Amino acid sequence: MSRRPLGQLEAEVLAALAAADGPISTAGLRDRIPGDPAYTTINTILFRLHAKHLVTRERHGRHFLYRLAVDESRLVADRMRDHLRHASDPSSVLSRFVQNLTTDEEDALRAVLDKPQSQPGETA
Template identity: 85%
Template sequence: MARRPLGQLEAEVLAALAAAGGPVSTADLRARIPGEPAYTTINTILFRLHAKHLVTRVRQGRHYLYRLAVDESRLVADRMRDHLRHASDPSSVLSRFVQSLSAEEEDALRAVLRRSGGEPEAPA
């Protein structure tokens, strides 16, 4: 099995927690992540996320149940902004990002830009 890029598994764990909608165990979370990562790997990621205050946990018997402690959309947006801030050419990065969007994602972006005043209304 190919190794994931650094940070990708953490992002997948956060996304799986957001989709779960409630507290989940490490074993349940592991089953939600493609590629069959090791239980200990998921547990390590969860401990790190807990230390960063991105997840909360409650003890249930000998194990913990985990829940996302932050808004997923804000978390992802913050990561995107960090990547742009460190790019030598942010405009080029944004251009490539927009070119990679599906039609539905592009429509959603246009709607957000219209609501925020960043794009003129489309002609009728």
């Protein structure tokens, strides 16, 4: 079994939480993540995400049920921005990113870029 890159499992847990219809248990999340990760590994990730205030939890019997506490699109966009900020050549990174987009992703990006942007202080 190969190991995931650093942060990939956390991202997969966040994506599974975002896709869940409501609060979900560690076992329920584990079933949604490919590669058969250990229950304790998922639980550790959830505890860390809770400490970062990215998930909320509520006790349900002896276990917790978890829910995403932040907007997924904001979370992913912030991570992308952080990666660009630390890149030595952000233009090259963006170019490589765009080259690997699917047709649907490219169409979505074009729609966002073609949409007039609101100015600071304006409401959309």
